[in-house]
Amino acid sequence: MNVRVGPCSIRLAPRALIVGVCLILVAFAVTVAALSTGELAVPAADIVRALFGEGTPVAELIVSKLRAPRVVTGLMVGAAFGLSGAIFQSLTRNPLGSPDFIGFTAGASTGGILVVIAGGSAMAIAGGALAGCVLTAALVYGLAFRGGVQGYRLVLVGIGANALLLAVNSYLLTRANINDAATAGAWLTGSLGGRGWEHAIPVGLALAVLVPVCAALSRPMRMLEMGDDAAKAMGIRVEPVRAVAIAAGVLLSGVATAAAGPVIFVALAAPQLARRLTRSPGVTMGASALMGAVLLTGADLAAQRLLAPTQLPVGVLTAAIGGTYLALLLRKDRH
Amino acid sequence: MRPAENTTARRAAPDPGTDADPGTDAGTDPGAATDGSVARPKWARPPVLVAGLVVVVAALALMVLASIALGARSVPFSTVIDAFLAPDGSNDHTVIRELRVPRTLLGLGVGATLGLAGALMQSLTRNPLADPGLLGVNEGAALGVTLALGLFGLTDPAVYVWFAFGGAALAAVMVYGLAASGRSGSGPVRLTLAGVALGMVATALSSAILRMDQQTFDRMRFWLTGSLAGQTSDVLVRLAPFMVAGLVLGLSLARPLNALALGDDAGRALGVSIGRTRALTGVAVTLLCGAATAAAGPLWFVGLIVPHAVRALVGPDQRWVLPYSALAAPVLLLGADVVGRLIARPGEVQVGIVWAVIGAPIFILLARRRRVAAL
Secondary structure, eight states, rough: EEEEEEEOOOHHHHHHHHHHHHHHHHHHHHHHHHOOOOOOOHHHHHHHHHTTTTTTTHHHHHIIIHHHHHHHEEEEEEEEHHHHHHHHHHHHHTTTTTTTTTTTHHHHHHHHHHHHHHHHHHHHHHHHHHHHHHHHEEEEEEEESSOOOHHHHHHHHHHHHHHHHHHHHHHHHHHOHHHHHHHHHHHHHHOTOOOOOHHHHHHHHHHHHHHHHHHHHHHHHHHHOOOOHHHHHHHHHHHHHHHHHHHHHHHHHHHHHHHHHOSSHHHHHHHHHHHHHHSSSSOOOHHHHHHHHHHHHHHHHHHHHTTTTTTOHHHHHHHHHHHHHHHHHHHHHHH | OOOOOOSTTOOOOTTTOOOOOOOOTTTOOHHTTTTOOOOOOOOHHHHHHHHHHHHHHHHHHHHHHHHHHHSOOOHHHHHHHHHSSSSSHHHHHHHHIIIHHHHHHHHHHHHHHHHHHHHHHHHTOOOOOOOTTTTTHHHHHHHEEEEEEIIIIIHHHHHHHHHHHHHHHHHHHHHHHHHHHHHSSSSHHHHHHHHHHHHHHHHHHHHHHHOOOOHHHHHHTTOOOOTTTTOOOOOOOOOOOHHHHHHHHHHTHHHHHHHHOOOOOHHHHHHHOOOOHHHHHHHHHHHHHHHHHHHHHHOSSHHHHHHHHHHHHHHOOOHHHHHHHHHHHHHHHHHHHHHHHHHHHSOOOOOOHHHHHHHHHHHHHHHHSHHOOOO
């Protein structure tokens, strides 16, 4: 469907649009549920008042200081993971080629743990994670480069780097003193607990810059999916597009890991679910981001409430979701 | 011994006699799938191979001695010998008899089982990147053990090893199914990715279970990274029958696996039952990986690198590859364990970590090679 406004025309897929709107509605419902339920229930009507500083002091504290940052961080981290997964799955042309498996999140963890052991602040931990992620990506890209980077080689080199970094991480954990090990261990499972606005803001800034980049990448990346030669014939400059895409994907997963720890499987499942819902033939950036946000906040909500008062780390829930998803993939593609 | 011309493209048999050119079609190139099956080196004749086997056994014996003698407190070899011939109850002798010997024997068993399991998996899947740890089988077994220990409180190794078997079998079936689904078949990358993904799910669930119970977490945290330390000789005694059964079954499959390497049709023509061979190999792999993981936690790369090195030396004949792998892997595993004990005295680095640090770069090198990468 082409929409023409003056000299500009945008192509819109009705199905993608409907899916997008539905996902936004679900995300909104999850947000409201996350803000209003919990040990102290705040009626939906009071949420708005509390957010604008007109509710009771208790409701205000709980909603705008405790629950809101957590939900917002979750939404943005989920979106970042979703986008990053979409980029890498498209680049590697493999549904399993997401940053969780090719060492980027493990590299971010290594950076984070090193800073935890050195006794850095929450901000420094985030910086360390981002640096670890970028360094790992540079290393993997460099090792996989042989006159251009091909998806499968990137994936295999990434898996090797992942194994190495996981070993380094466990080594660091066993060497660290027990308190540092506990802090790092909790962060390593991936958790949104205790997130404040200081965690949300960097992710927000990164998204503000990188979402337009992803939107611009969407078309050339679909061309790339058809193969390098076909994309070249269409006038795509293959290696620059790929380099920018990798940079964007790495930054997104690095920022997201820095904020929430290595939450696995959101980056894996979100783009695939989005693709199936929209029935799109290629990468779907917008729907992947929305799906990632819904998945992560939904999993976080479940992790908080399922075994209340025991709080599970959200990483455990996403791993369970990921396992179910893999099993479904197995069943579905069999026929 | 060329494959019949009418084999399907998917099951096209690799020709063990030539250094096949990399194919370019996705996921089905037989040359890539049998990367290790290079032409047999000229000198690899039976007498030489038997002599080589003797050399490997000698190296293993030396490594066993080193593993008993070296550690946080190293003892001279003469003391080691005395500890067996004339134990006097001294501190050194007790350490050797109660700690070092069980640990070394455990390493021996785990190394042999994982080396053989890796060789069997690479042969069965025709995938040069197959490895019990990489494909999630060991992690599946570890999840089984964690369930048994953490949730059901079962502490007898001979009981919880069955959970390890269950987990390993489930993981193996799932990974194979996951990789074989879809149009491109189970190419090396697909299989590896499916395995890594599944392994991560299993690991996440294991650590979630462990986190619920602080006591179990403290006890199992080192085991979950892969460690030979802290297991009593009782564990070894209880697990040894399963390891031996797996080793015997695995080694007995060399002939049918050789026939299968020619492709399903050629294998059938040679009188091998395809389904039976696959099922028995699966049982052997499950026994080997389950027992090894129950003993030492999920170890990566042991089963990947050893069969590769072995194939480069002795050629593609499984009758040699399997025993060589089973004997060479414990040499390296014990070596890594000794290194882990020596580099961080008086503490130690778990053997799983040492192996990953050695193994991952080798894996990356393998992945960079054109013939593996050209899928």
